[in-house]
Amino acid sequence: MSATEIDYYELLEVERGADDKTIKSSYRRLAMRYHPDKNPGCGDSEARFKQISEAYDCLKDPQKRAAYDRYGHAAFQQGMGGGGHPGGAEFGDIGDIFESIFGSAFGGGGRQQARRGADLRYDMEVSLDEAFHGKQTEITIEVSQSCEPCSGSGAEPGTGKRGCNMCGGHGKVRAQQGFFVVERTCPTCHGRGEVIEKPCRSCGGEGRVDKPQALQVEIPPGVDSGTRIRLSGKGEAGPFGAPPGDLYIFLHVKRHKVFERDGTTLLTRVPITFTTAALGGSIDIPGMDGETISVDIPAGIQSGKQLRKRGAGMPVLQGRGRGDLVIEISVETPTKLSARQKELIRELQSTETGDECPQSKGFFDRIKEAWNDLTE
Numbered sequence: 001m002s003a004t005e006i007d008y009y010e011l012l013e014v015e016r017g018a019d020d021k022t023i024k025s026s027y028r029r030l031a032m033r034y035h036p037d038k039n040p041g042c043g044d045s046e047a048r049f050k051q052i053s054e055a056y057d058c059l060k061d062p063q064k065r066a067a068y069d070r071y072g073h074a075a076f077q078q079g080m081g082g083g084g085h086p087g088g089a090e091f092g093d094i095g096d097i098f099e100s101i102f103g104s105a106f107g108g109g110g111r112q113q114a115r116r117g118a119d120l121r122y123d124m125e126v127s128l129d130e131a132f133h134g135k136q137t138e139i140t141i142e143v144s145q146s147c148e149p150c151s152g153s154g155a156e157p158g159t160g161k162r163g164c165n166m167c168g169g170h171g172k173v174r175a176q177q178g179f180f181v182v183e184r185t186c187p188t189c190h191g192r193g194e195v196i197e198k199p200c201r202s203c204g205g206e207g208r209v210d211k212p213q214a215l216q217v218e219i220p221p222g223v224d225s226g227t228r229i230r231l232s233g234k235g236e237a238g239p240f241g242a243p244p245g246d247l248y249i250f251l252h253v254k255r256h257k258v259f260e261r262d263g264t265t266l267l268t269r270v271p272i273t274f275t276t277a278a279l280g281g282s283i284d285i286p287g288m289d290g291e292t293i294s295v296d297i298p299a300g301i302q303s304g305k306q307l308r309k310r311g312a313g314m315p316v317l318q319g320r321g322r323g324d325l326v327i328e329i330s331v332e333t334p335t336k337l338s339a340r341q342k343e344l345i346r347e348l349q350s351t352e353t354g355d356e357c358p359q360s361k362g363f364f365d366r367i368k369e370a371w372n373d374l375t376e
């Protein structure tokens, strides 16, 4: 009887029906006792340590333990083939010994889970108008998708898979490196524990192929630069039939000629004539939604002054209502004046002596009318 065939329960000094906690504490106690660090140079202790480590590695895993209870050591014999070595052990810290020495070693399930496909990023530019109204659009991306002929398995239709000889189905191999035994993913089966007999001709055995894919994208109103739209399951196909990743659409909102945006607030600069600035009035400007927005200009407004229209900004993403529109006033000083205009302004200038002229209101109105006649 080889050393590895000592009953695991006996090795760990527990009853066959012992619960996980009992097994764990017994293992810890024994591992402490036989740990090579505590017994330098003692070959027996080291061998014993490896045995109890192997026993614990099996019994702590419900699946492996069930198989061991049923088949005994025979359950592991195939699994120990290749680079795996039954007595192999890691001499890590006692506290975390063997957290993950094997994936599940055998049986149908439980080998290393195939990784899900990668998430993908797609950058999309939209106009401010599209961000305002939302948009339904279609994009075409070249993305790896599950191979149809082999249903993602990578095996040529009609052929099957067999256990990997290199790792004996573990998906992992062990190698001695000096004093240590290191474990790594099996290079032959890449951790899957099985290899395909004949690779699928369409995908070369990878189970996925790059293909252009057309996708419908719904852009809701109110999106902003930095908004991400997630298309679940539309990322890269997983290798060998594993689930796909997600596709993230990163939005970038282009600059607009008239409106600047800050969150749900829109800002626009509106030039007004200096007569309107002086006398006040009302101006009409186009809104983001194509509506006409009437803005009251108080008399005496200065350049740079900001007026606010509630509810005339951007829509709230996935919410209700709209933000505000901020109108920044810019008073235009006329550059090309006709003789008549110059005359009027001189008349105005002659009144700027500091004292409030009693007729100034009427005077300004006269100037404004005359001005408008000239400019229209």
Ligand SMILES: [Zn+2]
Pocket (backbone or CB within 6 Å): 164, 165, 166, 167, 168, 169, 170, 171, 172, 186, 187, 188, 189, 190, 191, 192, 193, 194
């Ligand atoms: Zn393998």
Ligand SMILES: [Zn+2]
Pocket (backbone or CB within 6 Å): 147, 148, 149, 150, 151, 152, 153, 154, 155, 200, 201, 202, 203, 204, 205, 206, 207, 208
């Ligand atoms: Zn295929």
